[in-house]
Amino acid sequence: MAVASTRRARRTKNEINMVPFIDVMLVLLIIFMVTAPLITPSQIDLPSVGQANRTPDVYVEVMIDKTERLKVRMGKDNQPPTEVALGQLVGRVQALSTGTENMPVLVSADKNVKYDAVMEVVRRLRAAGVQRVALSTL
Template sequence: MPGVSSRGRGRRTINEINMVPFIDVMLVLLIIFMVTAPLITPSLIDLPTVGRGNKPPDRKLEVVVGKDEKLVLKSGDDSRNLSLAELAASVVAAQAGQPPNSVAVVISADRSVKYETVVMVMDTLQKAGVQRVGLSVQVVR
């Protein structure tokens, strides 16, 4: 029942929120969280480490994605313009006869190229079964 205040002639109700039940609920929740927090074990995430690879690749193929999203496959002194469909076959042919994981493919892209294009190149190489694919980055100092 709301509190009643008698002031002067009439009786007036006091419109205030009763804070006691609210405080009781908050204290109970606080105690529950304090008790259960130590019982929750955080999950461990296995993050990759930064460092040098075990063995550098014997050969390196470089796929360059230009500003106009044209692909160039560089192998040593040889460079060829390719379409996305021809890229996988050319990389697999260049890796043929080599020991597994001895030929690495490095993707270099211009800064203005859409990220989607680089992902499409990586996806194409992955579907073709290429094992070692890396991204070339420029270190800003």
């Protein structure tokens, strides 16, 4: 009698074997856990900001309120600020700073004003040639 072969053809599996991947990840985890305490934190060099000994006697103040309206006045004066549009800001600041070279400009904004509105004012002042711009909150 002949014995019939009950052998079936092997089919390849279409699955990814995760065991080697897990082994590699565990080895990397152990390496990082061992080396992390040995690494000394390095010093980070942050940019420095110049500090004035006192506030300037004369400066132009640009105020941005909650509704992003712009008001301009000479600083340290008790005069009421005048409201200006964003397109007229540079002209008004230059008119107030005539006769004074390198006049500082203080941009005071409400804490709820969007950062983009403040940076647009600073960008326009820088483009107009204003060298000294300071920031403040109302």
